[in-house]
Amino acid sequence: MRISQTWWRWLFAVALAGALAAAACGGGSDSSPSRRQNPNEPTLVGAPSASAPNYPIEVRRSDGKTLTVGQAPKRIVSLSPGATEILYAIGAEGQIAAVDKQADYPDGAKNFPTKVDAFEPNVEAIAALQPDLVIVASDINGLVARLDSLNIPVYFADINTDIKTVDDVMTQINLLGRVTGHTDQATALLDTLGQRLRAVKDKVQGINQTTSPKVYHELDSTFFTASEGSFVGDLYRTLRARNIAGDGGGNPYPQMTQEAIIAANPDVIVLADEEFGVSIDSVKARPGWANIAAVKNNRIVAIDPDIVSRPGPRIVDALEQLGKAIYPERFQ
Amino acid sequence: MIGIERLRAAHASRRAEPAPLTWYALAPTIALAATGTVAVIVVAMCLGTTRISPATTLGVLGDHLLGVSAGSHSASADAIVWEIRAPRVLLAALVGATLAFAGAAYQAIFRNPLAEPYIMGVAAGASVGATLVIVSPLAITAGVLSPLPPAAFAGALIAVSLAYGLARVGTTVPSASLILSGVAVSSVGTSLVTYLMLAYNTRTLAILNWILGSFNTASWTKVAIASPYALVAFAVILPFGRVLNVLQLDETEARHLGVDVDRVRLIVLVAASLATAAAVAVSGLIGFVGLIVPHAVRLVWGPDYRRVLPLAAFCGASFLVLMDLIARSADATFELPIGVVTALIGAPCFLLLLRRQGRAIEVRP
Numbered sequence: 001m002r003i004s005q006t007w008w009r010w011l012f013a014v015a016l017a018g019a020l021a022a023a024a025c026g027g028g029s030d031s032s033p034s035r036r037q038n039p040n041e042p043t044l045v046g047a048p049s050a051s052a053p054n055y056p057i058e059v060r061r062s063d064g065k066t067l068t069v070g071q072a073p074k075r076i077v078s079l080s081p082g083a084t085e086i087l088y089a090i091g092a093e094g095q096i097a098a099v100d101k102q103a104d105y106p107d108g109a110k111n112f113p114t115k116v117d118a119f120e121p122n123v124e125a126i127a128a129l130q131p132d133l134v135i136v137a138s139d140i141n142g143l144v145a146r147l148d149s150l151n152i153p154v155y156f157a158d159i160n161t162d163i164k165t166v167d168d169v170m171t172q173i174n175l176l177g178r179v180t181g182h183t184d185q186a187t188a189l190l191d192t193l194g195q196r197l198r199a200v201k202d203k204v205q206g207i208n209q210t211t212s213p214k215v216y217h218e219l220d221s222t223f224f225t226a227s228e229g230s231f232v233g234d235l236y237r238t239l240r241a242r243n244i245a246g247d248g249g250g251n252p253y254p255q256m257t258q259e260a261i262i263a264a265n266p267d268v269i270v271l272a273d274e275e276f277g278v279s280i281d282s283v284k285a286r287p288g289w290a291n292i293a294a295v296k297n298n299r300i301v302a303i304d305p306d307i308v309s310r311p312g313p314r315i316v317d318a319l320e321q322l323g324k325a326i327y328p329e330r331f332q
Numbered sequence: 333m334i335g336i337e338r339l340r341a342a343h344a345s346r347r348a349e350p351a352p353l354t355w356y357a358l359a360p361t362i363a364l365a366a367t368g369t370v371a372v373i374v375v376a377m378c379l380g381t382t383r384i385s386p387a388t389t390l391g392v393l394g395d396h397l398l399g400v401s402a403g404s405h406s407a408s409a410d411a412i413v414w415e416i417r418a419p420r421v422l423l424a425a426l427v428g429a430t431l432a433f434a435g436a437a438y439q440a441i442f443r444n445p446l447a448e449p450y451i452m453g454v455a456a457g458a459s460v461g462a463t464l465v466i467v468s469p470l471a472i473t474a475g476v477l478s479p480l481p482p483a484a485f486a487g488a489l490i491a492v493s494l495a496y497g498l499a500r501v502g503t504t505v506p507s508a509s510l511i512l513s514g515v516a517v518s519s520v521g522t523s524l525v526t527y528l529m530l531a532y533n534t535r536t537l538a539i540l541n542w543i544l545g546s547f548n549t550a551s552w553t554k555v556a557i558a559s560p561y562a563l564v565a566f567a568v569i570l571p572f573g574r575v576l577n578v579l580q581l582d583e584t585e586a587r588h589l590g591v592d593v594d595r596v597r598l599i600v601l602v603a604a605s606l607a608t609a610a611a612v613a614v615s616g617l618i619g620f621v622g623l624i625v626p627h628a629v630r631l632v633w634g635p636d637y638r639r640v641l642p643l644a645a646f647c648g649a650s651f652l653v654l655m656d657l658i659a660r661s662a663d664a665t666f667e668l669p670i671g672v673v674t675a676l677i678g679a680p681c682f683l684l685l686l687r688r689q690g691r692a693i694e695v696r697p
Contacts, residue, residue, distance in 0.1 A: 245665065254666040255548065258416050258548060259382055260382070262412055262416065287419075291411050
């Protein structure tokens, strides 16, 4: 039940930088970051061939460099809780040497004997594990370059720039399947997830996004929220719901004013901050909130923040849960 | 006390000041400042990202305050004006008044132009208290029963008591030791907070958010928490205006003139610290106001504490209400951190004032 570190780090940076940037330029910035294709988005170099692992495999990293994997890695250090979930889901857990401290799903990852800090990564400690692959989702303190200099292979898919949509997560599952030599399992997982994803999309087919339910996604009790430009925002876009935070003035995780929330009158309130003491009842008891449609009609739901914010296979669970919360009549 | 008068007169003649300040000489300025502050508060309540006409706003206010129903207004307008804007504006006014007033009082008792309400460790102590709650499993809610304000308040008081206790030398408390022990206690508190931020990095944003200060979660409850302390502090410190003037001359001289320097300092310190602690507990750390507003007041109205103290309160209130208005309505939907606004807009305004007045700041009358 802990939010991935990298994600909070991002928020932390946004809180500092966004404040100044917003004050300085008033939010003139790219409008739909999630649809923008990053030229460095990790992709397979060359045509993806048949299902059998076909080493060597080359993967373009988020920093533009290329990772070459000669054989299936046997000592993976995963610094991304999302990637760790993927590794478990595709049966690659036997190849893991260490996971990061935030990894808490599945139980195997939660109870993993060797854990490293991804928030303040210690390159020495990582190198001492003699990894043959380090999975990095956030290049903190020049981590990638330092691992490169030690000739440790790094799989670097930047969570802030390259894993921004549900489709990006599917791409990650495919890539990690190939890199670890679990192509078949990855394909099977993608089939299942793809079916469920299509089922969700079918249910929201034809919903008019100018009149669909308005959603307020609460990250904490001071009204930080996730705008359309965030990973979470893509879930609501996929569900064709309206995000009351809009594009967030270019900020993926902006702080709304209470006045704006009340004026926006959301139809559904999604709480991703239940673990911090916010409850459905405490939201109902907030002064001035009684007339919000979601409060009046009892449309407040709490969701596990990890499944909505962590780019792993459970993102489809998140979509199904949010779908049920927003369109109870369509998701029986 | 005749000595004080004589000294004051001599002092006044040296600076070619007009006759001694009496209550009726003071009244017009104070009345003007009070009216201005009330006007700023009402205007701020009428403004916001949601367009609600001044008539509706005043109608809602009249409805709740006087029980006069001035036409019908929507439930949403009622909620926004009465539950969100009104407590937010009043809380900003209360905190602004407290910080500026406490800042002026601290500058007086320490005879130091750089003294501000946080100098005795109030901010650091409150941060430790708030941070401990944020990282603990205790429920953090924006609602009535949040343990955050009491924890911040307790932390602030512990820090100030520590700083005061450590600065004691026998029966006297030298102001230099007070400032130094305040700085020392502050740095201990700050390092504790930094450590907690790193150790509980999933809560870093929540901690940072609290430290930056905000009125986004203002409520009537918070107004009710902070106002008694502020009102008591005003009532206790305001009558000391003249004594604080004397204190500016020289500590030994003031003692000779019959001023119990340590007693005055303790009373003012306790009252100002309590009010600051209560303000910090409900709003987080809002810098700049407590340091700069008293100086701005001095630049415009001179350094007499009988004038500086009340005017600092009114100007602090108006200033913070206006800054918060910008923080909550510069962007249509999103919040700007109040600390950023006060510094970005307040600092240039102050510098402009400083240049235009074309004189050095005088802390001592």
